Amino acid sequence: MIHMMNYRDPVRVLHVIGCMNRGGVETWLMHVLRSVDRMGFALDFLVHTDSPGAYDDEIRELGGRVIALPYPTRSFRFRYTDRFRTVLRECGPYDVVHSHVHHFSGVVLRAASLAGVGSRISHSHSDTSAIQAKATIARRAYLRITEDLIRRHSTKALAVSEQAGRALFPWEQQDSRCPWEVLHYGIALDPFLVLPDRTTVRRELGLDPDAVVIGHVGNLLPVKNHALLISAFDEVSKREPSSALLIIGAGPLQGELELQVASKGLTERVKFLGLRSDVPRLLMGAVDVFMFPSLWEGLPLAVIEAQAAGLPIVLSDRVSREVDILPGLIHRLAIESGPERWASVCLQASRDRLSPALAHRGVAGSDMNIQRSVKALQEAYESSMRQGGRPRAA
Numbered sequence: 001m002i003h004m005m006n007y008r009d010p011v012r013v014l015h016v017i018g019c020m021n022r023g024g025v026e027t028w029l030m031h032v033l034r035s036v037d038r039m040g041f042a043l044d045f046l047v048h049t050d051s052p053g054a055y056d057d058e059i060r061e062l063g064g065r066v067i068a069l070p071y072p073t074r075s076f077r078f079r080y081t082d083r084f085r086t087v088l089r090e091c092g093p094y095d096v097v098h099s100h101v102h103h104f105s106g107v108v109l110r111a112a113s114l115a116g117v118g119s120r121i122s123h124s125h126s127d128t129s130a131i132q133a134k135a136t137i138a139r140r141a142y143l144r145i146t147e148d149l150i151r152r153h154s155t156k157a158l159a160v161s162e163q164a165g166r167a168l169f170p171w172e173q174q175d176s177r178c179p180w181e182v183l184h185y186g187i188a189l190d191p192f193l194v195l196p197d198r199t200t201v202r203r204e205l206g207l208d209p210d211a212v213v214i215g216h217v218g219n220l221l222p223v224k225n226h227a228l229l230i231s232a233f234d235e236v237s238k239r240e241p242s243s244a245l246l247i248i249g250a251g252p253l254q255g256e257l258e259l260q261v262a263s264k265g266l267t268e269r270v271k272f273l274g275l276r277s278d279v280p281r282l283l284m285g286a287v288d289v290f291m292f293p294s295l296w297e298g299l300p301l302a303v304i305e306a307q308a309a310g311l312p313i314v315l316s317d318r319v320s321r322e323v324d325i326l327p328g329l330i331h332r333l334a335i336e337s338g339p340e341r342w343a344s345v346c347l348q349a350s351r352d353r354l355s356p357a358l359a360h361r362g363v364a365g366s367d368m369n370i371q372r373s374v375k376a377l378q379e380a381y382e383s384s385m386r387q388g389g390r391p392r393a394a
Helices: 024-035 056-061 080-091 102-114 137-153 162-168 198-205 226-239 254-263 279-286 301-308 339-349 356-364 370-387
Strands: 011-017 041-047 066-068 096-099 119-124 156-159 180-182 213-217 244-248 270-274 289-292 313-316 330-333
Touching: 011 024, 011 370, 024 041, 024 056, 024 301, 024 370, 041 080, 056 066, 080 102, 096 102, 096 370, 102 119, 102 137, 102 162, 119 162, 119 370, 156 162, 156 370, 162 180, 198 279, 213 226, 213 279, 213 301, 226 244, 226 254, 226 289, 226 339, 244 279, 254 270, 279 301, 289 301, 289 339, 301 313, 301 356, 313 339, 330 339
Parallel strands: 011 041, 011 096, 041 066, 096 119, 119 156, 156 180, 213 244, 213 289, 244 270, 289 313, 313 330
Antiparallel strands: none
């Protein structure tokens, strides 16, 4: 647990996010909640859904609150500010509003500003520049308006990578109105200290003990490019008949992806494992090589976890190089290289695992371990509170 500040009362932070299901942003926030000094910081989560999230119960067990404010529809959007300010009155007061909802953060932070919250943080978690470039005229107008709102109403802006920062904050990092800085994700490393028995884990999953197993962690969304993942595994399976593919995650594309798998005759070889709480155990106990062909990313937490597990990683060259903690494990490919090339590199890389001890040491020494990430976040809160003119009394 990180100790930094010595305030009479905890700094109260309201995180604004879509939902608290298992995803990269949400998992990092849970790492933060578990590791932060809860005598010094009290974290609540406002979610834009009334559906329960996978992490909701644990948040409450750790002393946080989950506050539902369903995502604004067209008719509701104009009333969002009033509804948000009602939440602040009923559940606050808050020292910091920390928004994770990309461009909509402009609306959130404007509402927080009108409610008198002194410290307001916009956080970019994804490099969406490719899709923004294809936006319609109406969408571009929305992007310009919300970017201006972010610039006017943020006391600090954070990004998980340089690419993610430039996508949401199209101004200089040291801009006097709204400077932004990079704050990398960090992961908790304790789960990677326990080495599972690979025979046991593979038996649980119905895997051949000697099979080449490819792993992937990611929500089943278009950005993750599962179509290429499955096509590449199809090529792998032709060369390694006992090979298997583990897909950890859930999402709206599952039915479509299961049909793609079935059409290739791979139903018995591709396992959709859904949302899992034991990802480190699965990576260390079952997987030989990790594949990650995303179309874009911010800073993928799953790739940090795969490095902590000592796995060779074959990933898209569109993913920020800031995630390369252990370069010897990283194999980058252009998406345009095609399934056959991805399959060849996966099979070559599958023999290059790093010992868990060395992998753990490498990630622990980077700024992507949770201890350093939480320390940087607490420093960001303190800085933002000073800039917002609301420093806490010592």
